[in-house]
Amino acid sequence: MYAIRQHAFGAPDKLVYEEMDAPAPGPREVRLAVTAAGVHLMDTVLRAGREMGMALPRLPMTPGREAAGVVDAVGADVDEAWLGARVVAYLGHERNGGYATHAVTSVDTLHRIPDGIDDDAAVTMIGTGRTAIGILEQAALSAGDVVVVTAAAGGLGTLFVQAARQAGAVVVGLxxxxxxxxxVLEQGANAAVDYTLPGWEERLDEVLGGVPSTVVLDGVAGRLGRAAAESLGKGGRHLYFGWASDEGHFASFSPQEFEKYGITSELAVGPTMFELPGGIRRLEETALQWASAGRVRPVVQSFPLARAAEAHHALETRATxxxxxxRPADGRR
Structure with a gap:
């Protein structure tokens, strides 16, 4: 098989396309012929050797925590009815292995891909989609909300814009x-603001028309996340879940500022999400159902497996x- 291997921490060029033996599934495991593998910003952080709340992987390794494909081998104690099934799985924070033509995972992680969605959409929803569902459940958006979404053209952001508009909220994407x-506008946002331009904060105030936002969904953090949260009115909620900015920290408010502005700021991932009813498995199932039913349409940018280093560079430079x-099947194009 072919896989992306990482032998040292560092720049994207540390990701090398290599030929190696295909893994064999152990007890209660299956092997997938991978058709789509998800890439996370956290993948780029770990590749560079920065922990950021997660232990660094042992090298050499094959990255990738999400994979869709067809089951082509099963281990002991696995029903052979899985053979040939079109499935998607979150492989786990520690296991990895998705950046390859074949990957092994526990049978307990599998979901059959619903009719009507392709493998790219399925692999998007099993990780990014489940996170989006968990955050949206905490946000509990309604028609009375005015929502500001940072990184609104990203994997999470595009899902948030679509879901918020379905809820009847007014949505402004950054x-x-x-x-x-x-x-962002194609996803249904009422307005979009370029945060790289000088005076973007004033432009945000302008498109809001003097009406304060009620919810900010912030995956950027740092100064941008803080500025977006300052659009909130009394009773507003700042839900944060990522740090795509180069500053490497979440937007922060002092207790005095919380009292002054009358807002809340809360982390919407991690233990908070794990404690939602039904746990992560239920979020994965819901995410796949939403895509199958057309409630959301995942936006995807694909790269051939052999160009994983290029994909990492594009993600890190915000070019995606x-x-x-x-996509392993796309060869070296």
Whole structure:
């Protein structure tokens, strides 16, 4: 088989396309012939050797925590009815192995891919989608909300914009280029603001028309996340879940500021999400159902597996739209 291997921490060029033996499934495991593998910003952080709340993987390793494909081998104590099944799985924070033509995972992680969605959409929803569902459940958006979404052209952001508009909310998306603004508007946002331009905060106030936001969904953090949260009115909620900015920290408010502005700021991932009813498995199932029913349409930018280093570089430099996916079948193009 072919896989992306990492032998040292560092720049994207540490990801090397290599030929190696295909893994064999152990007890209660299956092997997938991978058709789509999800790429996370956290993958780029770990590749560079920065822990950021997660232990660094042992090297050499094959990255990738999400994979869709067809079951082509089963281990002991696995029903052979899985053979040939079209499935998607979150492989786990520690296991990895998705950036490859074949990957092994526990049978307990599998979901059959619903009819009507392709493998790119399925692999998007099993990780990024489940996170989006968990955050949206905590946000509990309604028609009375005015929602500001940072990184609105990203994998999570595009899902948030679609879901918020379905809930009847007014949505303003923040993104970093003219093309990205067009994507945000195509997802249904009422307005989009380029946060890379001087005076973008005033532009946000202008498109809000003097009406304070009620919810900010913030995956960027740092100064941008803080500025977006300052659009909130009394009773507003700042839900944060990522740090795509180069500053490497979440937006912060002092107790005095919380009292002054009358807002709340809360982490919407991690233990908070794990404690939602039904746990992570239920979030995965819901995410796949939403895509199958057409409630959301995952936006995907794909790269051939052999160009994983290019995909990482594009993601780190904010040159991507939607969810980044690697396709083993695309060869070296």
């Amino acid at each position: 993104a970093g280029s003219r093309h990205k603004l067009d994507v 739209i939607g969810k980044v996916v690697l």
